[in-house]
Amino acid sequence: MRSILFLYIEAGISPASGNCKRMNHNNSNSIPDLETIRQAALRIKPFVHRTPVLTCLSLNQMVHAELFFKCENFQKVGAFKFRGATNAVLSLSDEEAKRGVATHSSGNHAQALALAARIRGIKAHIVMPKNSSAVKIKAVEGYGGNIILCEPTLESREETLAQVVKKTGAAFIHPYNDYRVIAGQGTCALELLEEVENLDMVMAPVGGGGLLSGTALTVNYLMPLIKVIAAEPETADDAYRSFREGKIIPVINPQTIADGLRTSLGDKTFPIIIKYVDRIVTVSEDAIVSSMRIIWERMKIVVEPSAAVPFAALLENKIDVKGKRVGIILSGGNVDLDKLPWID
């Protein structure tokens, strides 16, 4: 099997064409179907990286399985979030788009939306808590985002966002509870299934459920026999409990190193997850740190704690993968290199 010229496609930054408008049929008000996810893939294709799938013999040997890592840590802005944000921004009509977009986020979605908006040539208003790190604020500014600081409470976030939307008429793009975003995240599994045959299962981490619901839809539409399994920190186990109880059980201010997974499921992601996900398992904080370190050390790639959660589940034997072919989505690689969890 010969590989590999793995060259990133560095898309030029240019306003989207009128196509965006024409392609925007009925995909924001209902659960994305396969056609909608395929349209999302086409729409974002010029702007996102087709990320590589990596394998690593020593990790395989550790868990007695064949693992295929879909490396969204190599995605633009360093996370899968750029897929969903780009699909949402490019799905807006010209009329909507000209008033800009807005969101509240201190994480990868903030950067993703800022860059997606810049690609379309529109404004992105990003509400961020005052106590966000300087690095994160700078990153959003670097992508041209207009930052509005708020108090570090959910109330202040939502209130500030409402004011911004009222004042500017900007379209609110939720980080995950939005069908356009879900469809965009579903394009990642689309690529994975195109490239790796005969998978037995696909694993993704779960926070708000955007990546997981998009992944579950794609896998169900294309290869319904492949199991979709989510992994979540024990200390932020709202998805696990919601899945078990059959209703959304939010988690309040959870403490986990996997900062991308501190959010709770939304009313758009939850029904998809309940229907199409086979299982949700939880992992300890120690396993997350071990998993992250092993991936850095053996695969020589930088992943953030959230991305290490599915492999952590294998380290903890939460799922029987022996002899199986397992696709794992490495969700992102944005880490503060000054504060690594295994260094005091």
Added chain:
Amino acid sequence: MRSILFLYIEAGISPASGNCKRMNHNNSNSIPDLETIRQAALRIKPFVHRTPVLTCLSLNQMVHAELFFKCENFQKVGAFKFRGATNAVLSLSDEEAKRGVATHSSGNHAQALALAARIRGIKAHIVMPKNSSAVKIKAVEGYGGNIILCEPTLESREETLAQVVKKTGAAFIHPYNDYRVIAGQGTCALELLEEVENLDMVMAPVGGGGLLSGTALTVNYLMPLIKVIAAEPETADDAYRSFREGKIIPVINPQTIADGLRTSLGDKTFPIIIKYVDRIVTVSEDAIVSSMRIIWERMKIVVEPSAAVPFAALLENKIDVKGKRVGIILSGGNVDLDKLPWID
């Protein structure tokens, strides 16, 4: 430009066939010609990874050039060293091979030789200084190497090695001053030139000169108009000075974070470098650390300090690369994750 299934070819570990012997014509006593490097590529192909070439828009923008990173940090044992060691081990006659191989090294060559020997099903005797870190000793043991500890002096190393060779009849495989090793290292540039067209220059770090001389040979044979430029730490600038003075000027116990580059040129690597390398530049320790951190942060890959030295030269404006297409060999990714140079 569509990519990317980047699947590592995980070669099975099996004894080499008799082909090795037949292919071993005249390649250990003279400077490798193109045919010898091509033979080396064929010989090691079933066992080495064809590593990917990565690009990164933000690094390009920093230095106003197009950079193509050949990722030997993804090579087996985490460094290009596996190419040379494998070629040397597979080049031995069956008669030679059955007595095993030996070397002194506490670095990547030790692991590389141990694994290469295991592939051929023979013994590797690795002389390591007593003060080697437990991690490194464990890594060599993990690949099946037979470790002989010595005092941490050059004299003790050489004496201990001589005893081992005398006792076992093992073939000494020098880490770099060996034409079979040089030919093996030259296969890396072979892949780079196959995959990236119209390069203006190729950069490699220089320590003992195995990678640099192999790279310079390949580039000269195939694309003589491409400049070959080496980068070296200021504090271990023996290659820079040797190149300028036209004779080998060894460096004694240099202090640099780039631990792979503390060695001096050898009498086999130096003449090749003098003849085929266009320029050697030196970089500060600060630039090496900055370069390493930028590569981790922006490219999301783990590289060791030595691998970061060529890009450090671009950060310090040591070479005019504006508008140029530059191949850079990232030599390895073996780092002690407990001790990162930017964390106190």
